[in-house]
Amino acid sequence: MQPKRGTRPELPEPDEESAAHSKRVANHIRQYIKDQGGSISFAEFMQQALYAPGLGYYVSGTQKFGSGGDFVTAPEISPLFGQVLAKQTVAVLQQLENASVFELGAGSGTLAATMLRKLSVLDALPDKYFILEISADLEERQKEYLENEVPEFAARVEWLSEFPPEFSGVIIANEVADALPVERFTKTDGQLKQDRVKAGRVRFNWHQDDAPENLHNAVGDIEKSIGYRLPDDYTSEVCLALRPWVADLVHCLREGLVFVFDYGVSQKEYYAPDRSDGWLRCHFRHYAHNNPLVLPGIQDLTAWVDFSTLAAAAVDSGAGIAGFVSQAHFLVNGGLQEEIADFQSLDVEDQLELSRQIKILTLPAEMGEYVKCIGISQGDITPPSAFHLYDRTHTL
Numbered sequence: 001m002q003p004k005r006g007t008r009p010e011l012p013e014p015d016e017e018s019a020a021h022s023k024r025v026a027n028h029i030r031q032y033i034k035d036q037g038g039s040i041s042f043a044e045f046m047q048q049a050l051y052a053p054g055l056g057y058y059v060s061g062t063q064k065f066g067s068g069g070d071f072v073t074a075p076e077i078s079p080l081f082g083q084v085l086a087k088q089t090v091a092v093l094q095q096l097e098n099a100s101v102f103e104l105g106a107g108s109g110t111l112a113a114t115m116l117r118k119l120s121v122l123d124a125l126p127d128k129y130f131i132l133e134i135s136a137d138l139e140e141r142q143k144e145y146l147e148n149e150v151p152e153f154a155a156r157v158e159w160l161s162e163f164p165p166e167f168s169g170v171i172i173a174n175e176v177a178d179a180l181p182v183e184r185f186t187k188t189d190g191q192l193k194q195d196r197v198k199a200g201r202v203r204f205n206w207h208q209d210d211a212p213e214n215l216h217n218a219v220g221d222i223e224k225s226i227g228y229r230l231p232d233d234y235t236s237e238v239c240l241a242l243r244p245w246v247a248d249l250v251h252c253l254r255e256g257l258v259f260v261f262d263y264g265v266s267q268k269e270y271y272a273p274d275r276s277d278g279w280l281r282c283h284f285r286h287y288a289h290n291n292p293l294v295l296p297g298i299q300d301l302t303a304w305v306d307f308s309t310l311a312a313a314a315v316d317s318g319a320g321i322a323g324f325v326s327q328a329h330f331l332v333n334g335g336l337q338e339e340i341a342d343f344q345s346l347d348v349e350d351q352l353e354l355s356r357q358i359k360i361l362t363l364p365a366e367m368g369e370y371v372k373c374i375g376i377s378q379g380d381i382t383p384p385s386a387f388h389l390y391d392r393t394h395t396l
């Protein structure tokens, strides 16, 4: 997710209604912390701040996406993202029988609408476009949005409450993996500490405790795989929910391909010795910062993705890796050029707007390099063109 251009230089003040909501969420988390004995892991804090029933950031009824919200994602920035993804999807659907599309965490529903339009143009509309959305509020918004935007295709869209068994087709997850709760840890005097959260009189505070066994094991595995011990005074995150999430994805896929897009890097980059303050990123009203303990319930919390662990989880679950590319390479390899073939015939204003969108999607210092796409394949699938050039699977 991207803050809008011209981002404000300091954290904006929430309006009265948002501040009141945040207070309710803070009270809920305070009580939760009390019930848990006085402190909780950061993963529990993130889970509550984002998903506490009726209160969390993703499940309460506030606007999150677009210029009136907190951040913009690739499908919100430009339909070009979904148009190229639809072409890549068709290249997979054509290899399968009775294949469908299944999107996880569909946000505002923008990507689904763009995909359905483009799949129709390509004469490749599947009978079903499934969505699995964790937030009941967003599911309602997606239904309304799709009925308004693409009424002719709305009947094909079906919301699921769990992964479909024996799915055949294409699964899409754009900026979902970075919304999975992460553990935060610090190395101090050669000891591994778990960064936990306590409730102070007015705010939430960090508190360190001995790391539990599962965190010890996870960090031990990371150190084994990168080949060195993490240094002292080193803080980072590990997403213990990532492996089970990937395993669920792979196990539901009988045949086909999963496109996972997210901000992320290889494990070596994730745990580089100089990356000593981790990968948390928070978004409030297009202001990006790294203090997750403020504005509970009204700011988005994300952590970049360790794509090596994601790939290993897929392979351990029996899948293959079709490719791993930057978002820029995905789009350029995948047919972006054809999507803008009429550029010269547009009036200047539209040319400027299209150029702006393409820059945000592809420039290295915008989303082009920070966001990656990994293809996870099941069965005998020829990787689509998006993975043909600049594949960096070998870096994982």
Ligand SMILES: C[S@@+](CC[C@H](N)C(=O)[O-])C[C@H]1O[C@@H](n2cnc3c(N)ncnc32)[C@H](O)[C@@H]1O
Pocket: 001, 058, 065, 073, 074, 075, 076, 104, 105, 106, 107, 108, 111, 132, 133, 134, 135, 138, 173, 174, 175, 176, 179, 180
């Ligand atoms: C950052 S938003 C991205 C939305 C959309 N994919 C886009 O690109 O605009 C994350 C989305 O994932 C959903 N989500 C988070 N965790 C999920 C999970 N475990 N399963 C399904 N959806 C999830 C959120 O409710 C939200 O819709």
